[in-house]
Amino acid sequence: MAPSGPGAALELRGIRKSFGEQAVLAELSLRVGAGEIVSLVGASGSGKSTLLSILIGALRAESGEIRFGGAAVEPAALGHDRPFAYMPQRDVLLPWRRILDNAGIGLEVAGMPRRIARARVGELFGPFGLAGTERRYPRQLSGGMRQRVSFLRTVVQGKPVLLLDEPFGALDAITRDELQRWLLEIWGAHGWSILLITHDIREAVRLSDRVLVLGAAQGRADQAACIVGEVAVTREIPRADGFLLDPRVPHLEAELHQVLARAAG
């Protein structure tokens, strides 16, 4: 069971959102416990990115409650000390800033002098496979490299909650594997609470404590979505070496596929 109440890093209750006539989210509730990694999977267009946009205050829900660390908040009203860092689905690097300064922009916006921000993020260029790109501009990087810069910019902010919208979507299999390992390693050290959107069932199983499935809410005429299923992943499964060899992994993947198929009707 997920921790509840004050133990929850993030909690949503009864979120509803429509765009004009189109109802997208219906009474959606979910919880990410302190130190948990929770993945959200669901069909394209089911409302995953919309949900994160509501969480960061870029969109407003028609109703419902958002809590970080147990306190109800209006995300749009939060300042630079907001408890989360967000990685959008599409990279939004600034074309006129060098990669080093793009990676450090979250720190600068929060008030850190550029020199210190550069030193802080510069140390991570090696581990992120970005060594040598510091002085380049975004247009000079591949899509996968830009995604790594965007991921680096998010995690370096030192926020307790990470909201990641398909962070590894554009990466090749080997880089994806490396960054997944890296994320698990530093997650262990930092104890972040993470809500991660992914299309990749294997990634969801590997990275998560729980995988939530977003799908059409029952008993409604429209396609508005809520959480329709959940699969828990035991921490007994090794997540780095040995993950693919663990016999529980294919069972969990099959279970998730089933829940997703049911959600799609």
Ligand SMILES: Nc1ncnc2c1ncn2[C@@H]1O[C@H](COP(=O)(O)OP(=O)(O)OP(=O)(O)O)[C@@H](O)[C@H]1O
């Ligand atoms: N700003 C907007 N104005 C109008 N409709 C929108 C807006 N943003 C999203 N939508 C619609 O809301 C629905 C959910 O979109 P959303 O981007 O949240 O889906 P998603 O689950 O993130 O999909 P994907 O997996 O493809 O990223 C879609 O039908 C989309 O067209």
Ligand SMILES: [Mg+2]
């Ligand atoms: Mg999306």
